[in-house]
Amino acid sequence: MPRKSFEHIKLKSSNLEPQQNFKHEDFVAGIAPNLRGIYATMYIKKPWEIRQCISFSSAKEGNIFYKKNPETHLKELSITFNVETQNTYDSDDEILKNLVSKTSVNIDSVEDMKMLFYQVPLDKISVSITSNDAILPLLAFYIVAAEEQEVPLDQLSGIIQYDVLKDLMVKETDIVSPNLSMKIFTDIFKYTSNKMPKFNSFSISGFHMQEANTTAEIELAYTFSKGLEFIKKSIEAGIDIDTIASKLSFFWAIGMDHFTEIAKLRAARMLWAKIVKQFNPKNQNSFALRTHCKTNNSSLKAQDPFNKIARTTIEAMAAAFGGTESLYTNTLNESNAFLKDYSNILTKDTQLFLQQETHITKTVDPWAGSFRIEKLTEEIANRAWSLLKEVNDLGGLTKAIEKGIPKKRxxxxxxxxxxxxxxxxEVLIDVNKHQLKQEDSLRVSKIDSDAVRKSQIEKLQLLKANRNPEKVKNSLANLTKAAKSGKENLLDLTVKAARNSATLSEISNALEIGFNSYKTSTKL
Known part of the structure; x- marks a missing residue:
C-alpha cells in the first residue's frame, strides 16, 4: 500500500498554560549555590564513594570480614559500636552480665581498636566513627591504632558523627548539655584540624529525623540549624568560617518517596550555600555541602525481608540522582538479625550495579529540568527556610529545643x-497491603554472647595486668583536671590516656567526674 500523506492535517494549538520557570534553574554544578552538584563534572569523572559498615560482634570478626574481601571497591568504612560501648561500659562491668550485644562491635580498649584495623591500611581507608558519650575515647583509640601502624596522622581520613543536639531533639536523651558538647566539639575540631587535616571533623545528622517519620523540610531545617549553631560556636572559639565550613559534612536518610528525596538533596545544597554566605567566606569551597547518605532503616520492614533488596535499590538510586558524595546501602538483615557475609556483599554490589551497569553516572544531575523535580526542589527549599527562620527567631536551635519546638514539629x-x-x-507492601500468607525465613548466624563477653573480659584482664598502673592513674587524673577547668584540649589528653592503655570506661568516668564540676562551675 502506498504511504498516506499527513501534511494536510492541522494540529490545534495547546490550551495549556506556559510552563513555570523557576528562579533556581540557571544554577549549575560546581559553582555556588551548587544546585546540580558540588563538582562541575560530578560522577562523570568520579562516582560516589561506597561505604560499608563493620557491625560484627567483635573487633576480630570485623577484621576478618574486611580482610576476606580486600578487593571490594571499598574506600569508606563505618564502624557500628554496640550499645555497651556507646554507653561507656567495659565488658567486665557487672551490670552487663548476659547483656553483651549480639551485633555491632564491642570496644573496651585501644587493643580492640588495633585488632579491628589489624593489617587494614588506615592511610587508604576513610573511617566513620559514630558516638556521643564515648566519642573521645573511641577517637583516641583510633588515633593510637594508627600510630601503632606507623601511619602519620596527617594521612588519616574519615569523619566523626558526634551530634548531641540530634539526641535532644529525637531521642530525648540529655547526657551532655549542649554547651558542654560544644567544648568537646571545639577540642576535637582543633586537634583534628592541626594534626589530621584530611579528616572531616564532624558529620551533622538529619538521618534520625527521617527515621522518626518526619518530612524532608523538617529534616533539612533542623539539621542545618545544628550546622549553623556549630558554625557560630566555632567562630566564638576563634575558628574562621573557611576552616570550619571545610570540615563539616551532613548525613541524610534516603527513603522511598523517590522524587522528594532527589529534590531534597538538590534543595539542601542551595540552602547550605545561603546559610554560609552570611559569614562572608573567602574560599568558594566553603559553600559546598558535603553529603553522606544512608538508605532508610524505617522503610525496611521485618515482613518479607527479601523485599528490602528492591527497596534499598530504589532508595540508593534516589541518593545517586540527588548527587550524594558517599552512600551506605542497608543490608538484607538490617531490621531482623545478623547474617553471613553475603548480605554485606549484596549491599556493596547494589551500588556497583548502579555505578557501572546503569550509566547514570554519565550525566550531571539527570533529573534537571523536570517540572516535577524543579517544583519539589523549590517547595522543599522554601518550607525548610521558613522553619530555619522560626528557629533563628527563637534564639537558635538550643533555645528552640528548650521550648520543645523541634520535638513538637x-x-x-x-x-x-x-x-x-x-x-x-500510605501503602507499605507486605505491611498493610499484599501481605504474604507465608514468608521465607532468613538464614541467621548464631552469636554466642557469653563467649563474646568472656573473650572481652579475658582481654581486659590481660591489658590491666601488663600496663603501668601509675601512668594510667596520672593520665586519668589529668583528664579529670582538664574537664573541670575547661582549659586544656580533652582529645589530646584522651589520646595520652589511650597510649597508657586506659580503658573506655576508665576514660569516660574520669571525664564525667570533671564534667560534673565543669557543669556546676559554669551553671549549665
Missing part, C-alpha cells in the same frame, strides 16, 4: 504519617 508529622499507614492511605 517532628511528633506532629510523624503522627500524621503513622495514621496514614494504619489507615492504608
Amino acid at each position: 517532628i511528633e506532629e508529622t510523624a503522627t500524621k504519617k503513622q495514621t496514614k499507614i494504619i489507615m492504608s492511605k
